[in-house]
Amino acid sequence: xxxxxxxxxxxxxxxxxxxxxxxxxxxxxxxxxxxxxxxxxxxxxxxxxxxxxxxxxxxxxxxxxxxxxxxxxxxxxxxxxxxxxxxxxxxxxxxxxxxxxxxxxxxxxxxxxxx
Amino acid sequence: xxxxxxxxxxxxxxxxxxxxxxxxxxxxxxxxxxxxxxxxxxxxxxxxxxxxxxxxxxxxxxxxxxxxxxxxxxxxxxxxxxxxxxxxxxxxxxxxxxxxxxxxxxxxx
Numbered sequence: 001x002x003x004x005x006x007x008x009x010x011x012x013x014x015x016x017x018x019x020x021x022x023x024x025x026x027x028x029x030x031x032x033x034x035x036x037x038x039x040x041x042x043x044x045x046x047x048x049x050x051x052x053x054x055x056x057x058x059x060x061x062x063x064x065x066x067x068x069x070x071x072x073x074x075x076x077x078x079x080x081x082x083x084x085x086x087x088x089x090x091x092x093x094x095x096x097x098x099x100x101x102x103x104x105x106x107x108x109x110x111x112x113x114x115x
Numbered sequence: 116x117x118x119x120x121x122x123x124x125x126x127x128x129x130x131x132x133x134x135x136x137x138x139x140x141x142x143x144x145x146x147x148x149x150x151x152x153x154x155x156x157x158x159x160x161x162x163x164x165x166x167x168x169x170x171x172x173x174x175x176x177x178x179x180x181x182x183x184x185x186x187x188x189x190x191x192x193x194x195x196x197x198x199x200x201x202x203x204x205x206x207x208x209x210x211x212x213x214x215x216x217x218x219x220x221x222x223x224x
Binding site for chain 2 (some may be wrong): 045
């Protein structure tokens with residue numbers, strides 16, 4: 001079955017610790033995205049990658065870092081510099097045609113709680 | 116700035132019809148998506164409109180008016196499983212998705 005997976009589903013960390021969220025897809029998609037979702041707000045783009053070994057900052061990249069060493073994988077690290085890291089994190093992928101009409105496929109999400 | 120407005124919450128009755136509106140003001144327009152998101156789960160694709168008019172897909176239809184900056188999602192023959200949030204997202208001039216905050220739809224028996 002093709003799809004996009006994120007692990008773990010729930011993650012708890014102490015303040016001051018870095019944490020890495022996993023995202024893997026076997027859809028052969030070129031483009032991958034990381035979003036943050038907070039209650040009452042729309043999805044906000046953290047980082048995106050349109051091709052292996054290349055990625056761009058989204059609207060709220062501060063305090064986050066990513067890598068794209070393989071087409072299938074796009075891990076997100078939440079660093080201690082992120083002031084309010086507790087949130088629901090969603091990873092997505094798309095074909096990456098660049099036309100804007102590509103449907104995005106989402107993973108099940110990781111709910112991160114930092115105390 | 117870029118802005119997408121949707122009602123925060125709507126309530127409807129099982130078997131009825133509901134229309135969820137979305138108005139947008141963005142820098143350019145290259146299409147509009149509707150996604151469904153059940154609580155705590157991933158959003159799933161419902162529709163994509165880039166031309167004016169109505170697109171029907173089973174019980175769900177989506178309408179777009181580019182001149183008015185307006186779209187709606189129409190859900191017919193509502194079922195309890197339709198209880199979810201419905202997200203409107205616009206593709207701007209840079210081909211980036213701008214997301215609305217979503218409309219939580221509550222279906223009552």
